[in-house]
Amino acid sequence: MTWEPGRLDDQRHLSGGDPGGMLPAVAAAAAHVRTGHRTAVESRVDRLAEMGRPRAIVVAGMGGSGIAGDIMAAVIGNGAPLPIITLRSYQLPGWVGATDLVIAVSGSGDTGETLAVATQAVRRGCTLLGVGAPGSPLEAIATQASAVYVPVPVSGQSRANVWLLTVPLIVAAAALRLAPADAELFERVATALEDMAHRCRPASESFVNPGKSLALDLAESLPVIWGSSAAASVAAYRLACQLNTNAKYPAIFGELPEAGHDQVATFDGPMAERDIFADAPAHALRLVVLRDVEEHPQLTRQREASLRLARERGVPVTELAAEGVHPLERMASLILLGDYASTYLALGYAVDPSSVSAISELKARISQ
Numbered sequence: 001m002t003w004e005p006g007r008l009d010d011q012r013h014l015s016g017g018d019p020g021g022m023l024p025a026v027a028a029a030a031a032h033v034r035t036g037h038r039t040a041v042e043s044r045v046d047r048l049a050e051m052g053r054p055r056a057i058v059v060a061g062m063g064g065s066g067i068a069g070d071i072m073a074a075v076i077g078n079g080a081p082l083p084i085i086t087l088r089s090y091q092l093p094g095w096v097g098a099t100d101l102v103i104a105v106s107g108s109g110d111t112g113e114t115l116a117v118a119t120q121a122v123r124r125g126c127t128l129l130g131v132g133a134p135g136s137p138l139e140a141i142a143t144q145a146s147a148v149y150v151p152v153p154v155s156g157q158s159r160a161n162v163w164l165l166t167v168p169l170i171v172a173a174a175a176l177r178l179a180p181a182d183a184e185l186f187e188r189v190a191t192a193l194e195d196m197a198h199r200c201r202p203a204s205e206s207f208v209n210p211g212k213s214l215a216l217d218l219a220e221s222l223p224v225i226w227g228s229s230a231a232a233s234v235a236a237y238r239l240a241c242q243l244n245t246n247a248k249y250p251a252i253f254g255e256l257p258e259a260g261h262d263q264v265a266t267f268d269g270p271m272a273e274r275d276i277f278a279d280a281p282a283h284a285l286r287l288v289v290l291r292d293v294e295e296h297p298q299l300t301r302q303r304e305a306s307l308r309l310a311r312e313r314g315v316p317v318t319e320l321a322a323e324g325v326h327p328l329e330r331m332a333s334l335i336l337l338g339d340y341a342s343t344y345l346a347l348g349y350a351v352d353p354s355s356v357s358a359i360s361e362l363k364a365r366i367s368q
């Protein structure tokens with residue numbers, strides 16, 4: 001698997017090298033926001049408000065579905081009047097009970113961890129909200145428990161349907177008066193995503209295409225990806241996961257200020273010394289910092305100082321700024337840019353962005 005930047009502007013390679021259609025799926029982000037909103041409204045997610053505000057919210061989901069919980073928590077923000085956690089495992093924590101809301105998100109509606117948590121939530125008498133494929137085992141659990149279920153029309157990999165899976169959670173947060181989010185906001189987010197998709201479209205060449213430019217930055221490096229606010233950190237985490245799954249590429253995720261207390265030390269380590277890997281420059285670090293308009297003043301200082309520190313040591317850096325006012329808009333712009341970049345990175349290495357054979361093999365081995 002060799003890196004060939006010319007592949008990014010070779011239209012035949014961009015379609016032929018993407019048999020699962022990851023690029024068109026990424027381009028559907030705006031449509032997914034609109035459909036996710038419409039489906040949530042039609043499924044009467046607002047009924048959650050009748051049960052009153054829960055004591056805590058637990059979002060159960062894995063991979064491309066679990067990120068929906070992180071996005072919801074970042075939209076609600078630091079002023080949240082209740083704890084919100086994303087659970088990426090098989091077991092509900094002992095403290096979760098009947099006064100809590102459990103939201104189970106699964107694109108396939110058939111992921112073992114998520115089904116296990118949804119079942120436990122029903123047994124404990126929690127309020128359950130399900131989001132996922134129509135006619136799935138998750139829908140069956142929700143229906144049997146008379147819970148609200150949002151049957152979103154997911155096609156392909158869950159990670160390529162992130163907005164279908166996330167928007168119903170933001171609608172739920174608005175119904176519970178935890179975040180302002182109305183039809184006008186979702187339309188604004190969709191428009192911003194359309195704009196980003198246009199800038200990153202396959203026909204747009206590398207030197208003007210932000211998705212391809214980011215892929216060019218990331219290629220042949222070990223990316224260390226930080227966020228400088230809660231919202232930017234969700235996008236940073238998503239980018240790391242998309243690099244893993246789309247490009248089969250390693251990435252290290254960090255969040256300021258914590259990364260300034262540990263990961264920053266790697267700027268002085270072997271991976272930062274490009275010359276010791278002279279015949280394998282692919283091992284050199286690259287610091288990617290996702291910045292937000294809403295940063296704690298100390299985090300702005302940490303971000304700026306960390307970037308300086310990296311540059312002084314010869315560690316290449318990429319800085320990306322979120323666009324928009326509402327946190328959902330800001331995360332959406334960064335996430336879509338990263339979705340494109342990870343797909344272009346895969347295509348530049350002639351890797352199929354849709355296939356996840358190692359994940360399938362792992363699943364097959366544990367099901368025996």
Ligand SMILES: O=P(O)(O)OC[C@H]1O[C@](O)(CO)[C@@H](O)[C@@H]1O
Nearest residue numbers: 062063064065106107108111158
């Ligand atoms: O959204 P689902 O179907 O619950 O799957 C969760 C995650 O698990 C995977 O199927 C891989 O195991 C991913 O594609 C997905 O992100």
